[in-house]
Amino acid sequence: MITASDLDRTLMYSNRALEEFGIPENIKLKPVEFHKGTWIGYMTEAAFSMLKVVSSHSLFIPVTTRTTEQFNRFVIFEKEIPLTYAITANGAHILYKGEHLEDWSEHLIFQLKNGCAPEEELLSALKRSGITLDGDRKQAENLFFYYILNCLPTPSELREIRELTAQYGWKMSLQGRKLYFIPTAISKGKALEFICNREGMKAMAGAGDSVLDWDFLKNCTYRIVPSHGELLKVMGPADITLTNQLGVTAGEEILEHFLNALSLKANFS
Template identity: 40%
Template sequence: MIFASDLDQTLIYSRRSFRHDPVEEDIRLIETLDGKEISFMTHKAIALLKQVAEKAMFVPVTTRTIEQFKRITIFQGELASEYAVTSNGGNILKNGTPDADWNRLITGQLKNGMAREDMLEKFQEIVHDEWVLKQRTADDLFSYCIIDRDKVPAELESFTKWLNEAGWTHSMQGRKLYFVPKPVSKWAAIEYIKGIEGKKTVAAAGDSLLDLCLLENAEFPFAPRHGELQEQGQDSQGKIIRTEQEGIFASEEILEKVLKIAEQNLKVIR
């Protein structure tokens, strides 16, 4: 069995996204940047994830770039996994190295769609410094912006409709607005790994629209009771299993449920 999980606001959390006030002794700092605290996990979640990883193939699946993913120390050390999916599925790392075959496949698919430069040219029609604070490109695969959500113009809705028809998707997570070509998806990368490894069952977890394809195709889809999917009422026709908890404690609840499934899956195999 594969356990494919999104990271930010699913397994790992910034202080801003805790939604609780956990006891400091119960949490562990797992990421810093320029000396600043970035992300945490609870000690309980870490212990549960280690148990899951002993009974299933744990694959971190993130929209983060390779560089951003490698900042998370726990996934480079004690919880390092054979595979990791970064760049929203645009890159697959095997033992820390990008999978060249997957990169060739993605590059070929992107040549058949609208170029990022053309998409961004259209986006400039509604861009204004008042609401778009920064624009970035991630691993030369997709684009994202740092935005002021309170000042997003009504024109964004019509732009995202055009974007969908042009073969791209979007997601708004906190202060970030993502534009991603449809071939670059988390499920496509997991399906590739699933085929290589001969796995039949996937448990998945995620909180955003960019995770929806992953949850729609997993046998056991989990989502925390917060985030973009919760805000938009997306539930994949009632298939998604929601947590009772929200915030940092939702990760513990997800991992407890996945651990039970992994244990049952091992019994069936044996």
């Protein structure tokens, strides 16, 4: 069976996230993300041990909005926890044994050509509408873009932006100070569904903290959300299981739920 999880602020935590949520006493951290000669991401040692068990008893699939290059900073997936699949760039890429899965890439290219307007057309429409976004625009592999905002739009402005982007076959999501614009064809849920069909397996358990994660969580039998997650703001408690813990220890709790779903917790030590 399949287990799937977002990484950032779900299982893995940056230095900034650790500072924001704090680190409980007696918690030992395992460095998991390495970039430019420095460790910049962590999970608890207990969570790492549980993830190894989950990965050995299920088809574990990381699901992330990160580009493939950014995802590869998680060095634990090189040797310690080898992966068969990973979903990157919000579903734009499926990695199979570390390489882009061409079947999915070809399918997605067709969907992008026929299901959404070009990025330049959307940007022109936003400009014509008089909407001003105060921030730096970043590109993600020429697939979608996002703004790192200095000033957040008002709720009414966000509704206007969301309605406008939908007219052009795109979707919008505000995650903290990052405002994402993503073609509707690029979908974590569709990518996970593709893998499920390819392998003839069901998605048993999933976890994620952001609104973008609901796209794949709705395909999972068990859906676990860290209690600090932005997804809590838009989903009712009947649809998800919330952790009791915040921050990095929420990652431990999520993996305990995964072990329960796989009926392995009693055997874990």
